[in-house]
Amino acid sequence: MKTKTILVTGGAGYIGSHMVRVLREAGFKPVIFDNLSTGHREFIPRGVPFVCGDLRDPKDIRKAFIKHKIDAVIHFAALIVVPESVIEPFKYYENNVLGSLNLFSEMERAGIRNVVFSSSACVYGQPLRNPIMENEPLKVANPYGATKVMVEQILGDLAFAGKMKYVALRYFNVAGAHPSGEIGIKMDRPTHLIPNVMQAASGKVKEMKVFGHNYPTPDGTGVRDYIHVLDLCEAHLLALKLLFKRRECAEMINLGNGKGFSVLQVIRAAQKVTGRKIPFKLCPKRPGDCPSVVASFQKAKKVLGWAPKRGLDEILSSAWGWEQKISSRT
Numbered sequence: 001m002k003t004k005t006i007l008v009t010g011g012a013g014y015i016g017s018h019m020v021r022v023l024r025e026a027g028f029k030p031v032i033f034d035n036l037s038t039g040h041r042e043f044i045p046r047g048v049p050f051v052c053g054d055l056r057d058p059k060d061i062r063k064a065f066i067k068h069k070i071d072a073v074i075h076f077a078a079l080i081v082v083p084e085s086v087i088e089p090f091k092y093y094e095n096n097v098l099g100s101l102n103l104f105s106e107m108e109r110a111g112i113r114n115v116v117f118s119s120s121a122c123v124y125g126q127p128l129r130n131p132i133m134e135n136e137p138l139k140v141a142n143p144y145g146a147t148k149v150m151v152e153q154i155l156g157d158l159a160f161a162g163k164m165k166y167v168a169l170r171y172f173n174v175a176g177a178h179p180s181g182e183i184g185i186k187m188d189r190p191t192h193l194i195p196n197v198m199q200a201a202s203g204k205v206k207e208m209k210v211f212g213h214n215y216p217t218p219d220g221t222g223v224r225d226y227i228h229v230l231d232l233c234e235a236h237l238l239a240l241k242l243l244f245k246r247r248e249c250a251e252m253i254n255l256g257n258g259k260g261f262s263v264l265q266v267i268r269a270a271q272k273v274t275g276r277k278i279p280f281k282l283c284p285k286r287p288g289d290c291p292s293v294v295a296s297f298q299k300a301k302k303v304l305g306w307a308p309k310r311g312l313d314e315i316l317s318s319a320w321g322w323e324q325k326i327s328s329r330t
Helices: 014-025 058-067 082-087 089-110 143-160 193-202 229-245 263-274 298-304 312-329
Strands: 005-009 029-034 050-052 072-075 114-120 165-171 173-175 208-211 226-228 250-255 280-283
Touching: 005 014, 014 029, 014 229, 029 058, 050 058, 058 089, 072 089, 072 229, 082 089, 082 143, 089 114, 089 143, 114 143, 114 229, 143 165, 143 250, 165 229, 173 193, 173 229, 193 208, 193 263, 193 312, 208 263, 226 229, 226 312, 229 250, 229 298, 250 298, 263 312
Parallel strands: 005 029, 005 072, 029 050, 072 114, 114 165, 165 250, 173 226, 208 280
Antiparallel strands: none
């Protein structure tokens, strides 16, 4: 069987750059498409073709499909900061929805039907029950989540019309870094818990803010489901193989660890892993935050044959290794 060529949109970003490495290890040929607005050129491995382009410009996508014989697309490229999406909704709808529509249109023009889409647990809003299953009602609470629901709907309509095969992966809190230490989360002001914990451990942040301490959880702080970025990428690889196997495919699947950890549990575990004291301050909860959000990965297990392999300690250890590396450069 000939080597399959996979276009990875957002392939210079955090998750996309890990996916590129997993694809290479599995014998696929990745091609990176990224505008480098949030991606990093140094995350692009030597020898991997790179197309600098923007999904909002169909001509950029068309050039990538003309230059490379693409067999499938893994679509990560998106703006992802929830508070920013509330302040600048137009920016998010233009980038995430219009950009995706342009991509799918150019895929049809090029005769490419296979796409794995990076969706989000954000589509569930405040869930009615835990663990969350895929039949949970969708109740988005911000424009970012709305863009993910819209793109899922577009994919569903395209699949119904026979124009697309897809797997949409709704993932929860992605964390950790590649064991090589070459790539990880690179943000001056990260918006997720574990990168902030690592910055506090390294001394970049004097004191962490813990939002909410009177939730109906064991220690009063919010509970979340954390998944290692490599577990996530391995699920994408299985989804890709499923698309090549099936004549028709339209799947929406949760990806998570199936276990919840509170903010204080994460901080205590990080203190053990790093050997550092992590100072924190209890603050009032933020509007819209949920007490507990935990995934069911039973559908992923059934449809993809996937289950997470890496636990919280491995997530934190790899994140700490990456934090130490980038701290040594500054």
